[in-house]
Amino acid sequence: MKKLTHLVAAAVLALPVMASQAAADLAEILEAGTVKIAVPESFAPFGFLGATGEYDGYDVDVAKLIAEDLGVELELVPVTSNQRIPFLETDRVDLVIATMGANPERAKSIWFSSAYAPFFSGVFASGDKAIASAEDLAGMSVGLTGGTLEDLELTKIAPETTEIVRFGDNAATRAAYESGQVDVLVSGNTLAAAISADNADADIETKFILKESPAFIGVKKGNLDLLFWVNTFILHKTLGGELNGFSEKWLGQALPPLPKL
Template sequence: MKSIKMLAAAALMALPVPAMADLSDILEAGVVKIGVPESFAPFGSLGDEGEHVGYDVDVAKLVAENLGVELELVPVVSKQRIPFLETDRVDLVISVMGANPERAKSIWFSAAYAPFFSGAFAAADMEIGAPEDLVGKKVGLTGGTLEDLELTKMAPEGVEIVRFGDNAATLSAFTSGQVDVLVSGNTAAAEIAAKMPDIGLETKFVIKESPAFIGVKKGDFDLLQWVNVFILHKKLGGELDAISQKWLGQKLPPLPTF
């Protein structure tokens, strides 16, 4: 009986153990595989020449450069982000991913590296700093969205909220001057700022924060530590601010850490 148990234990020990792509493995391999958005401009999309471009793509390039390894970009859609990490299809996910307790059961999150929020946006010469300043102005938003629910709760009497059927109609109403203030996600505002720089579109106030975090596979502790130092270094050095200015048309705001 004893010999049978010993043979069984030996057999178990001989089974292959899945390799973890932690920091040392990436450095040894000389390549880092990073999941980036497939079609979520301005964070990640295909450029005119078929190359991947965007905020998250630039951050991925900076990660590879600082690791001193080659970069392999892996386009992902939302539902692929966590499974790709869990199955070693990618080493990191930089794909405008918010952190929440449910996701944290499956993967680890770095400090935040990018702003993602809903806010009120208007021309630079319009004096707005709080919901009270919207009184007497026409505010355009998409009906039934998070922005609609949040602004309806906080807007005082006298704010004219004009609701549109979809985001395209909302953006069109703002750019054509039908409304004075746009309430939307910062990515939609960035799109307008890029197409119409003369407006001088500004973030007037934030309605709801949902910053983006880098996803790391559970157990890759050294890699997580490195990524957090990387984010801190690029915040202090101004590189993340430059990426934010380039793709979102705004300075990098204060971002949360763990």
């Protein structure tokens, strides 16, 4: 009997702790007056620490607009890639807006909204180069970061006469393209966008897409009202042009059609 009493007491003591860890659904966010949103800690142009000491980027702009439409204060929580899902699962954030792709494995842990931002691996070059497919890369030198998704995808389809030059990291790949060491850049669209953002005279455009991997907003499982609200927000801002404005501002391209869940 004494053992049972101790077990009951322990369970009662645990209840407040369990309640405090409950996820903040839509009604709770509105009542609290604050929404906590995870954004990339260092992944320009989606999320990065700007010159003013404030976080900036595509994902940060989306987070600010969400807080504005909710009518609540925004608390930004910068995260690394491997913190995104754990922070959501442990209620450190209400939403994750951090260039996160949706896949079946991740969907075992969290829910995903419809896509809100384009993210893709592509082939980029100057406007004077007529490139519409992999076949057009014959005889050209192509710079990319070795061992990446772009390396794997292009190696499958590039003509034998394509010179694929592999670099150790994105910085070296970018430098090679900007210096004219290679004719073509193959990378994620964020690297191409960074080149355009840093140099208004940069001659670089998307030639074709290797692999689409758009970004989705992460919502904790069970927060159905919040998920529905976020999807309505994405639809509203797509139709209203706000997301297109963010895409033009940060990625240098019009918002393409994005998948809906």
